Amino acid sequence: MKPTLKLFSILLISIGFSCTESNPNVGTSEITKWPEGKIGAISVTYDDGIINQFTIGKPIMDSLGLPATFYIITGKVEGSGKGKFIGRDPKEIIRETASSKTDSSNFFERASLIAFTGTTEAEDYHARAGSLFESGKIQEAYSLIDEGYEKIRAGKMVNTGEVIFHNNAEDTTSWEQYKSYAAQGHEIASHTVTHARLAVLDEVNMLYELEQSKADLLKFLGEESIFSAEGPYGTENERVMEYAHKIYPSLRNRMPETWLEEINRGSKAQPGDSEKEYVQWQRGILTRHSFEDMKSWIDTTLNHDNIWLVLVIHGVENLGWEPKTRDELKEYFSFMKSTEDQIWIETFRDVTKYVRARQNTRVESRFENGKITISLNSDLDPLLYTVPLTIKTYIPEDWTQAKSSDQKTLTIQEDEKGKYVLTPLSLAETQTFITN
Template sequence: MQHKKTLLILIFGLILIYSCNIEKEGNIGQTIITKWQGDKRSAVSITYDDGIINQFTVAKPIMDKFKMPGTFYIITGKIDGSEKGKFIGRPKEEIIEETKYSKTNENNFFERASLIAFTGTTEAIDFHSRAGSLYEAGNRLEAYIILDEGYSKIRRGKIKNLNEAIFHDNVIDTTTWQDLKNYAKEGHEIASHTVTHARLAVLDEKNLLYELEQSKKDIGHFLGEKYTFSAECPYGTENERVMEYAHKLYPSLRNRMPELYLEEINRGSDKKPEESKKEYVQWQRGPLTNTEMDKMKEWVDTILIHDNIWLVLVFHGVDGVGWEPKTGEELEDYFKYINDRKEQIWTATFADVTKYIRERKSTKIEIELKEERIKLHISSNLDPNVYDVPITLKTYVPKSWKNVAINKDDVIYKTQTDTLGSYVTYSVMPNERDLVLEEALQNN
């Protein structure tokens, strides 16, 4: 009886092994696009707002040392050669005179909020910004009162006049378009943060469009159309009217991405990314001056536990220059921490991660098994002139293959194994068309 039992166990084991081998062999040709480029565990994009000089002179060299590309959202109106900020509309004096007799209301608010920063006076930016903040928070009547207060001071000469209108109050940028062109050639993304860093939600249509369109034109002119892909509307606005206009001009906004398969968690949210059921989670974190390094490193640890989180870091000031600055020493420590985990983390620009995700979702692969070859036909409905980031494929091959050649190229790929069988990973363009995988008899 014991012998029969042992025999049955042996037979069952052989059947199980045979079944597993059948299953593994049945996966031959199966090809997937990995969730992240290089089949990494997660992705990180390091972004900077405002185009502050220390971002380029302090932070960028640290990133260069670790071969990390960054995304720099620049205020184009601060750069010599660009079109400057301006008010588009009726004569300034006419609007200011009207504020004597009529209070700010829903009918004139956008026009007055658009003008006040260009009245050539101190505190002008502050009145514009405070009114915009209140408006976006839903406190519209308070926003109207702030503008009335500002215009009253302007009329009565209580605000000092300046020789010229100023707008964004950051330190004057000394970065040139040639500098930015060089940084772009090094692999960094230079992208739009509008002309003047205005509160877009409180601009009228003409001035809102100018901020978005002119910034795009200048970047396209000086750097090329490639760098007009993404933008960040100032103050992280998610105002519906602004998003509608901006999405028509820029394929990607850090403010908001409309993909249904992606959940966005903005900087102000305490929601935990692991709670999301979406295929992708864009998790934005904005390190401030008092944000502890342990907390920042904890964000990195979190994305390594899960395979669907894209950590988007948002920095502003660096080494005492700009809003909520972090020191160069802190950035060195933090970027090294990320770099030490580069085998698992794909660090890429905001544009490149966006493109990769969209390419992965839109690319179709047809598989044909013929003799000792695996033939793949790859197609995508995205514009190849825009969507130019290589995608990573993972193709299962016969377990007898130790090395693989693709399209008889000289590059040889070594196979790896997982629970589904032997496979090879490699990168191609989304519109690569036809690929043929064959066993490479020797590793050249």
């Protein structure tokens, strides 16, 4: 069982005399929707581990002090578990395709194997069959697999020579480099072992794609890299989600919560129409998107208080799917930086940790004898949910100063409910506030 925490913080302000406080808000506390009382959040995410993301995109973000999440295909990294088919003898499966059509009893096994039969054309059959299957075109997916195996049996399946965006030969980033990027504040996370169409894999091969990727990230980078993941092609397949949510605490694909509205990349829904506490609004940054298009997403985030804008980038400069140029990224990230006083820009992992902790933590406080005592109660694991929550506490109108127990001065602010102070508090922390 996860530990239930009861955390205490005490704010003591010396006022020099006793008084009767008329403001009923004094001594009350709340956890702000976003850290430091900001009005929204942005996570910049990159898919596929394309080398230009690290040689062009990352340096631009580093120069501006902006963190990013990189969902990498771990099988491409030297030293990792590689892609493979797990199951019966492939020759036996291929022989069976000559005498029996593909149907629901054998589709997942055949779709899992075909990508590992030795050609790029066969990999494409796997990907296209997955696309048909996820689009609800089940019989078409079966027929395509039959067509592919007919080619394999006839020796007509070939290497096409076409560029596979997520498997560029140039992508040679090492685990040592990834470890240094993580140490700089970026999130390095799973995009599976081979970028497979998870929805058409049988159980053992799907689990290998998810679990081997996690194992390598844990081995080479540590716990912080196995919190979030992204299933390739943005899959929302229910069967995949059921498996993946048992392996990773958070998925960019889906994050089902009663308090969260999810608007994924293909949706035209408007985030401002949602009344949920939070809206995760995903936008894919594509070649055709102008600066004004992309700026409008940030402007929308600024005009509401519940939007988490999740940006998805693939290609950079001249490499990868739907690439954006160096200059376009520099202009956009610079504008994003200019909004940092109002928008929290953080990794997908850390935004997830904050909003989930806020929704699963209760705050209580009381004002007596010149002290405001704050207590947090959470059922979440403090070793996993490590992002501090921001506590907003209302203080008496005649208080002119406040310092925390570590003698840091707390800035006194004011809104329509009265004077207040903000202070960070982690789930694993006990802190006492005291005046000069």
